[in-house]
Amino acid sequence: MSHVLIIAEHDGSQLNSATAKTINCAAGIDNTELHVLVLGSGCDAIAQQAAEIAGVAKVLVADRNENAVPLAAVLAPQIAEIAAAYDYVFGPSTTFGKDLMPAVAALLDVEQVSDIMEVTGPRSFKRPVYAGNAILNAEVAEGTKVVATVRTASYKAVPTGNSAHIEAISSTAALPSHTRYVELQSEAAERPDLQTAKLVISGGRGVGSKENFDIVYKLADKLGAGVGASRAAVDAGYVSNDMQVGQTGKIIAPDLYMAFGISGAIQHLTGIKDAGTIVAINNDPEAAIFEIADIGLVGDLFEIIPELEQKL
């Protein structure tokens, strides 16, 4: 029996769905016991949410003031200490996990496997490289702790309906004071989260301006969809960075993805390869996005979006 420690991601009040997706990945390794580690401050509710996830055997709670904000420099020494008793340490490949897990791996003096998309054996994992244009089988030697991040778009969240045992855990690790959290600047999150939305409407450079994005939002709101964007649209200042979909932005897997005025650079396509159905609307019939779209429509998005909105 191997033991897997899964690092929970949360925002202080709510467990992030990336955690349940990471658990799904870990559950693909044979003969393991899954434990979730929640690091936070006053985080009983989050521990409770973690305990409800199917397949979790135990939830460990490291509750202390310093854990109120997610600073890798503060969390990593605690995780590394607790991880000593585990064979696997998994975190989500979100910005939280990407920031944190390599620090944990370095403290444990082991290499990290980034972005697991498939478990092919107890010590072998598929992961995308070159912006998803090649898939590599990474193999971890026997006797080495496996520290990894999980590409959450490759996994569905496991359902709830469990009530795992919750246990407080404390760490004696010395915590640094050289890193201080100042603030999070976040756009009001009135629309569904990109990484969990079933429908995502995205705009690219073709939308043309920040003001023009309003028609994208209107259509999204009518459909209850999340809103994404290409790097070009973010760079041009039409929308904020947290909406970027692609190799260096968010990797998403909605049931339906509709791309308006997005040319389809490979870096963007990397972020949407796992979508159920991809719809592309672009006035350039040669746009690369049509190569991977399930349904393509050549035309002017400023005519098509209002018509769609009206007919839906």
Place this chain on the structure above:
Amino acid sequence: MKTIMVCLKRVVDYNVRIRVKPDGSGVVTDGVKMSINPFDEIALEEALRIKERGEAEDVVVVSIGPADIQQQLRTGLAMGADRAVLIECNEDISSLTAAKVLLKCAEKEAPDLIVLGKQAIDDDCNQTGQMLATLWGRPQATFASKLELSGNVAKVTREVDAGLEVIEVDLPAVITTDLRLNEPRYVKLPDIMKAKKKQLESVAIADFGVELSSKVTAGNWETPASRAKGIMVNDVDALLSVLKEKDLV
């Protein structure tokens, strides 16, 4: 501050369409254009801007790889770096090993700031900066889209999933760069000539005494499954009828 150390990785140029070798042993790199990892180029640009504002004296670029990486280091010097260190290594090394070697380099250079890309666009690992900071026992500020220095403290705006997170770190620190931190300059011909006279020091990786073998090895490489060929529709009505058929709207 005195020195900024910038780590550059040589990668297959981002415009190259990657092909997996038929025998699954890797990707085709023979005769393929190589460049500085774009994120590392942003890192160097940021270091140069700090120096040009008079807030640093010396920018050193460091790279690990075969002797050919001299080209990328020369490009870095032409962009404006003061000197370069080429750590010659003819095998693939992991991010952890790279971090250990860069740590030795940092111990020698004693930089106030180490700047590097958040990830390399070949292995997409996103690990080296974090590992280097951790091994060095210094702060990390990853995915930076804004960097403000004031005395011994750097205020860094980070691109995170929820928006923009601001943190403060004491120097020395490791910063990893995101795309929107800056737009790197183009290299001008006279600068390329000037760069030839700048100092480029070569060191064998063996001199650092770091174990190079890896516990995580690359097995078979595959081409990703491609999506089935799609259809084109002529108007919104046709689009909606397909979406309704699939029960998507």
